[in-house]
Amino acid sequence: MDKKSPPPRPLPVRTAPARDRRYRTPVLALSLLALSLAGCRGPEVRTPSVELEAGLSLATHRGDDDLLTAGLGEAGLRSPTPPAFANPDQPTAAELRRRAVWANWRGIADLSPGGGYGSVYGSLAPVPGREYHALVRLPGRRQPHRVMVQVPDGFDPQARCVVVTASSGSRGIYGAIALAGAWGLPRGCAVAYTDKGAGTGYVDTTDGRGFALDGQLATGDETEEFRVPKAASTDVAAAPIAVKHAHSGDNPEADWGRHVAQAAEVSLQVLALAHPEAGPWTFDNTRVIAVGVSNGGGAVLRAGELPGGRFDAVVAVSPNILPGDGGRALYDYASDAAIWMPCALNASAFDGVLLARPGGAAAPAGVARCASLHAAGILADDAPAAQAEAARRHLLAGGWTDEAIAAGVISSNFDLWRAVDVTYASAYARTGPDDMPCGFSFGAVDADGQPRAPTAAERAAWWSDGSGIPPGQGIALRDPQAAGTDPTLAGNLCLRKHWDDADGPVRAGIEATRAQVPAPGLPVIVVHGADDGLVPEAFSGGAYARWTRAQGRPVSYWRVRNAQHFDAFLGLPVLGMRYLPMLPYGYRALDAAWAHVADGTPLPGDADIATTPRTFTDGALAPLQPGNLGTLP
Structure with missing residues (x-):
């Protein structure tokens, strides 16, 4: 026919x-x-x-x-x-x-x-x-x-x-x-x-309910x-939440x-x-x-x-x-951007990008990232403006354009790079919810950032309200390395190491996604x-x-x-x-x-x-x- x-x-x-x-x-x-x-x-x-x-x-x-x-x-x-x-x-x-x-x-x-x-x-x-x-x-x-x-x-x-x-x-x-x-x-x-x-x-591993x-x-x-499977731990608050993209195996x-x-x-x-x-x-x-x-x-x-x-x-x-x-x-440029972009967005090239440099002023989070990279010996420049420009040049050398960096302020300001990297690293390495790369996990937290059990209303709405990548809908990204004035840097550096490990499971998982x-x-x-x-x-x-x-x-x-x-x-x-x-x-x-x-x-x-x-x-x-x-x- x-x-x-x-x-x-x-x-x-x-x-x-x-x-x-x-x-x-x-x-x-x-x-x-x-x-x-x-x-x-x-x-x-x-x-x-x-x-x-x-x-x-x-x-x-x-x-x-x-x-x-x-x-x-x-x-x-x-x-x-x-x-x-x-x-x-x-x-x-x-x-x-x-x-x-x-x-x-x-x-x-x-x-x-x-x-x-x-x-x-x-x-x-x-x-x-x-x-x-x-x-x-x-x-x-x-x-x-x-x-x-x-x-x-x-x-x-x-x-x-x-x-x-x-x-x-x-x-x-x-x-x-x-x-x-x-x-x-x-x-x-x-x-x-x-x-x-x-x-x-999603599945709450406390009781295995999905x-x-x-x-x-x-x-x-x-x-x-x-x-x-249900979590082995009897600590209801600490039990992680399993996310299908990250933890399907x-x-x-x-x-x-x-x-x-x-x-x-x-x-x-x-x-x-x-x-x-x-x-x-x-x-x-x-x-x-x-x-x-x-x-x-x-x-x-x-x-x-x-x-x-x-x-x-x-x-x-x-x-x-x-x-x-x-x-x-994606994991390559996202894990790179998670480290460098907050600093790079403070470069003068992004004056007028309102979410990056409102009124031409440097964003405090970007200043902190530039200072952290300098303290870690990753950025050699002493002056904040020079540090931001060096970070921008790093991204441009990797193939980014100024226009893409400017639009990347959305992902940078919302900490989306880290959320993406955690989810994808777990998927590529085929980990479970309790052995994610770099010690990350997904779970509910209280106002002080301490683990807690999700509420009944939160759990009921995960299916309709979630995006498939936490945080959101009462689920937080729990980072055991978070500390100091630049709390996300240590975890982002750890995630980047999984890309640098050419023989590791994350790189093997990425290679399996290459198009024909x-x-x-x-x-x-x-x-x-x-x-x-x-x-x-x-x-x-x-x-x-x-x-x-x-x-x-x-x-x-x-x-x-x-x-x-x-x-x-x-x-x-x-x-x-x-x-x-x-x-x-x-x-x-x-x-x-x-x-x-x-x-x-x-x-x-x-x-x-x-x-x-x-x-x-x-x-x-x-x-x-x-x-x-x-x-x-």
């Missing part, structure tokens, strides 16, 4: 009374159904079959609930106040889903007034439909990854379009809803998500998303592409259940495009390497990707902000594009001027007046990919997109206008 072209514009969707119908399909039901359907055709039909670990949970979302906004609508998603739990100690599954959708929209998109979402780009219109959740395990892995498939009521079996995505960062299953869901669902496409082996299924498939706190025996980043591939396979099995009359559902007769942002962007690029012809196109936005040659690994070239003939668009300060394009997206071109597999590379990594922070005037959002370019890349796949429209080539930042006058930030975004390819 030939692949069907998706409709050129969003499909109308039907509305129906909301139903609260939930059931669990037996573990092998999807696989057996898909196999039986495949058996009705000849051997040329490539019908996928994935064994589900925790069965399948289905819920319909219509009326005052929907797939895209969880019933919150535009007003609810724009509200800075999260939807409340009637009982914070025991929220319902529906409340947790609603809160998770709110948290992940606001963690990725700029929904602030004047930010342009819903007026210049994007839509927050509700989309009714059905939502399926399952847990799937890659062969030989210790822990499963969560897969979700959303099938809108406007899905047309004759158009047969699927968008497959992976969560950004280490987020839970809704971590790509603002990119893949917001683009695909209104167009009548099914959207398949994976948390790529990370997510917010989360069930519906996001509710479960007993140890009923925990499904992520399991670890699987180094999930090495499998990101396979996680996305499995999500694609599950999506077709779900469609065989949802629309059996239109079967068989195969990669030969269904158009499938993969898209992701940040870590999700890296994941879909890795999926595009795999044989099997699952994907018709790949779009990666701000991807964290380590090319086969060139570039720098895309499959022959696969259309790929990579979009990256020129000023990205978390995943610099010179180390990642740009380096990947240069490398694939050298290998004879060129990708379309769009470099966006005046754009960094975090759209969600652009509601802050100090950032909104300097940077443009990345989501509009991701949506445009998806438009171009679908036009190429469905209609044969030539794929746009490389682009260096000039933009115009918004102005700040009379104490107000001007609303985003189409002209600010420049000429889209």
Whole structure:
């Protein structure tokens, strides 16, 4: 069967009374159904079959609930106040889903007034439909990854379009809803998500309790998303909290592409259940495009390497990707930046960067870091200004640009570098929650920084509110080396040593994440902000594009001027007046990919997109206008 072209514009969707119908399909039901359907055709039909670990949970979302906004609508998603739990100690599954959708929209998109979402780009219109959740395990892995498939009521079996995505960062299953869901669902496409082996299924090792498939706190025996043994210690306050990305024992980043591939396979099995009359559902007769942002962007690029012809196109936005040659690994530049960037941001080159040198004054934390590096013999200069300039030159020598350093102030000021490094070092080394590198651990602390047990309300909200990388939601990053006026330096220096140890387990884990070239003939668009300060394009997206071109597999590379990594922070005037959002370019890349796949429209080539930042006058930030975004390819 030939692949069907998706409709050129969003499909109308039907509305129906909301139903609260939930059931669990037996573990092998999807696989057996898909196999039986495949058996009705000849051997040329490539019908996928994935064994589900925790069965399948289905819920319909219509009326005052929907797939895209969880019933919150535009007003609810724009509200800075999260939807409340009637009982914070025991929220319902529906409340947790609603809160998770709110948290992940606001963690990725700029929904602030004047930010342009819903007026210049994007839509927050509700989309009714059905939502399926399952847990799937890659062969030989210790822990499963969560897969979700959303099938809108406007899905047309004759158009047969699927968008497959992976969560950004280490987020839970809704971590790509603002990119893949917001683009695909209104167009009548099914959207398949994976948390790529990370997510917010934390476990309190005091009692081994984690989360069930519906996001509710479960007993140890009923925990499904992520399991670890209870702590041996009887000290309830000191018992660490296990985080799936850090403590799965699987180094999930090495499998990101396979996680996305499995999500694609599950999506077709779900469609065989949802629309059996239109079967068989195969990669030969269904158009499938993969898209992701940040870590999700890296994941879909890795999926595009795999044989099997699952994907018709790949779009990666701000991807964290380590090319086969060139570039720098995230752990390398993050552990380096954690040490040097606080000092470097005090250099005079960053006068006017308000979060770095407000009014041109040096930030006290940066002064302390410069002094600490000097005292440790790492910086030779005596004067604070010279120390800051030396730190800046160190970063520039490593490939950073001044623009990326300036945007990196967000990660530096929020201590994000250290949180990332701790999580990734543990994942690469495959440690447990009680033997993390450099003695770090995750756990609740009191006002004096002393370990304590998490509250019932904190635990109940981890699944919906967490980002996948503590600190946050009552979980602290516990650092036994923290002391003095520069408390994070010792731990950061220790983490950096794991990169310097070329034969150590962290370096071995990183090497396992190195990318291969895309499959022959696969259309790929990579979009990256020129000023990205978390995943610099010179180390990642740009380096990947240069490398694939050298290998004879060129990708379309769009470099966006005046754009960094975090759209969600652009509601802050100090950032909104300097940077443009990345989501509009991701949506445009998806438009171009679908036009190429469905209609044969030539794929746009490389682009260096000039933009115009918004102005700040009379104490107000001007609303985003189409002209600010420049000429889209």
